[in-house]
Amino acid sequence: MAGGTRQWDDASARAALLRLFEAGVHAADPLAVLAPHLPEPPKAGRVVVVGVGKAAAKMALAVEQAWPEVPLTGLVVTTHGADLPNPPPNRRIPVRFASHPVPDAHGAAAAAEILAAMRGLTPADLVLFLVSGGGSSLSTLPAPGLTLEDLIAVNRELLRCGAPIDHMNCIRKHLSAFSGGRLAAAAHPARVVTLAISDVPGDDPAVIASGPTVADPTTFAEARALVAHYRMRLPEAALRHLEAAVEETPKPGDPRLAGTELRMIATPLMALRAMAEAARAMGLTPLILGDALEGEARELGRALGGIALSAATHGLPVGRGSVLLSGGETTVTIDGPAGEGGRGTETLLGLALALNGAPGVWALCCDTDGIDGKSDAAGAIATPDTLARARALGRDPRAALAGHDSTGLFRMLGDLVVTGPTLTNVNDVRAVLIG
Structure with missing residues (x-):
């Protein structure tokens, strides 16, 4: 009718x-949409699967199911309570759990472990990065000179001020040791393929989970301007870090990001x-x-x-x-x-x-x-x-x-x-x- x-x-x-x-x-179910977007696994070299976000556990399972014979290492981090209903007994990609929307020490530890997994990679290796919404807080790793408590206070202020997600993530990237392309820079010279589930308006990959494998066009100056615009009350250490602007995020054209590729597997x-x-x-x-x-x-x-x-x-x-x-x-x-x-x-x-x-x-x-x-x-x-x-x-x-x-x-x-x-x-x- x-x-x-x-x-x-x-x-x-x-x-x-x-x-x-x-x-x-x-x-947007990873088990339904992820497999067709996977690259060919390398004929030689390692496959390191890492990921952050609310979909991380199911995305990791989709990779394991699609590549049953491929040796896999790495880990993913997702929110507490966001595990599979019946998790497989022999996971090849370990799953860590952390807090969202307020970061915690579990997420910081997982982000540090993911960065450590990037050490010593070669051009023959493949890093498969699985990213979805929620990844910013789940991988909150303070930049040098900052503490997790500083970033928790920043995050609470971001949630309070009513800023849109791209403005929030501009500030997060410039206080982070993980976001804004820093993960991809750490993986160089390996090939990095990012499979993304978008939760942001316009599907801007630099905004999804604060873009750990994507060049960041924003700057410390923009982050400072946003803090002033929203009259945010940030910890003194965070304000000093933004003012010092010692190490910018990797920008478009950065040679360390030349071997990266992004595939959008699900969008609004x-x-x-x-x-x-x-x-x-x-x-x-x-x-x-x-x-x-x-x-x-x-x-x-x-x-x-x-x-x-x-x-x-x-x-x-x-x-x-x-x-x-x-x-x-x-x-x-x-x-x-x-x-x-x-x-x-x-x-x-x-x-x-x-x-x-x-x-x-x-x-x-x-x-x-x-x-x-x-x-x-x-x-x-x-x-x-x-x-x-x-x-x-x-x-x-x-x-x-x-x-x-x-x-x-x-x-x-x-x-x-x-x-x-x-x-x-x-x-x-x-x-x-x-x-």
């Missing part, structure tokens, strides 16, 4: 939104296209608004709500029987005490408030890694009666949004989407069904 004539009820709309989310996550747009295909299979007309929608979460939610109202009321830019799809990383500026929030649920609550109970519109906002902010949920679903149900339970939706307690509100309503870690990450996806 065509989406425009189907009568959507709450149960069928919720089920459709969840199927769309599952399609997007599957399109790939996930959105898979969601669009799933929508068409359900008789819906999909419209992809973009894969890099950024800005303050609640304001983006308000904008998406306005587009949905236009679609439901005027048939523009699409009519009923359609679904609006978008991706990209929003920001949440913490300006006071905060409740249980997250980018996805804050976007969703802003959207619900803009819709103000409009009939026939349902929406899902979720993070493809399965974790929205610090919560145990990937995100949530909003329905035409979200605001009414919240108020009937004594909750003020506007107050929840102002207090960054959007996840708490959706938890109370039973509308959270809980998947657990998905072991991939192509950032947030959003689907608004106009029934």
